[in-house]
Amino acid sequence: MLVDTHTHIHDDKDRAGSAEEIFAHSHMQGVDKIITIGTSPKDSLNARDFAEKWAAKGENIYWTYGYHPNEYYEKDRQNLADDIKIALEAIKSAQNVGIGEIGLDYHFDGYDVQMQRELLLEMLQLAQDYRKPVSFHVRDAFDDFWPIFDNFRLVTSVMHSFSDSKKNLSEALRRDLYIGVNGLSTFADIAHAPLERIVLETDAPYLTPRPFRGTMNKPGYVRNIADWAAEYYKVELGTVASITTKNAQNIFNI
Numbered sequence: 001m002l003v004d005t006h007t008h009i010h011d012d013k014d015r016a017g018s019a020e021e022i023f024a025h026s027h028m029q030g031v032d033k034i035i036t037i038g039t040s041p042k043d044s045l046n047a048r049d050f051a052e053k054w055a056a057k058g059e060n061i062y063w064t065y066g067y068h069p070n071e072y073y074e075k076d077r078q079n080l081a082d083d084i085k086i087a088l089e090a091i092k093s094a095q096n097v098g099i100g101e102i103g104l105d106y107h108f109d110g111y112d113v114q115m116q117r118e119l120l121l122e123m124l125q126l127a128q129d130y131r132k133p134v135s136f137h138v139r140d141a142f143d144d145f146w147p148i149f150d151n152f153r154l155v156t157s158v159m160h161s162f163s164d165s166k167k168n169l170s171e172a173l174r175r176d177l178y179i180g181v182n183g184l185s186t187f188a189d190i191a192h193a194p195l196e197r198i199v200l201e202t203d204a205p206y207l208t209p210r211p212f213r214g215t216m217n218k219p220g221y222v223r224n225i226a227d228w229a230a231e232y233y234k235v236e237l238g239t240v241a242s243i244t245t246k247n248a249q250n251i252f253n254i
């Protein structure tokens with residue numbers, strides 16, 4: 001059994017097929033637990049509705065409340081306190097397994113360091129107060145991220161889609177973060193954590209793994225990332241599945 005610990009399949013307009021097709025394909029590939037990740041207040045509530053609907057139909061689908069740094073605009077600032085209140089209620093959902101994605105992203109021009117920091121602090125407080133694991137998104141911003149992270153006491157969490165330096169990989173591991181490994185590993189030369197410290201994810205519909213580059217990603221492709229990992233770590237596929245599934249279960253309590 002495999003788990004997709006970070007995907008975005010709740011948006012009907014941005015998915016590689018109907019929800020039925022996505023779940024059927026996932027089961028065929030042995031991907032039986034899926035965490036769909038929110039990226040804004042509105043998107044997170046969509047993730048909740050989607051997860052609750054499909055969980056009621058018997059799927060092992062979970063969701064997180066997230067607020068991606070690139071989704072937070074000047075106009076959203078006045079609503080932040082209200083959005084946090086709504087989040088507090090929403091995360092009582094039986095299918096909620098965490099906070100994320102949240103973090104810092106300085107990749108694209110026009111980012112506002114102060115705003116990203118303000119949002120991250122609010123979301124980390126939420127994660128700490130409610131003892132929720134976090135799916136972190138950090139890009140080109142680790143020097144600012146670590147001092148903020150170190151001010152909180154979080155339960156075991158994940159650095160999703162890590163592709164930064166060996167140094168920042170060590171920084172993440174020494175803080176007991178797990179590393180989210182996705183399709184990037186199948187086509188990019190990046191630093192990798194030991195197998196014991198990774199979880200698998202697709203980040204669908206983005207970051208499609210080989211050999212499906214050029215098509216839309218979906219949770220069933222976790223199987224292809226697991227195949228990559230078996231080759232990279234020189235172990236059986238079953239070993240990759242049992243270790244990464246156990247890690248995902250321990251972190252997200254699923």
Ligand SMILES: [Zn+2]
Pocket residue numbers: 006007008037101203
């Ligand atoms: Zn994502």
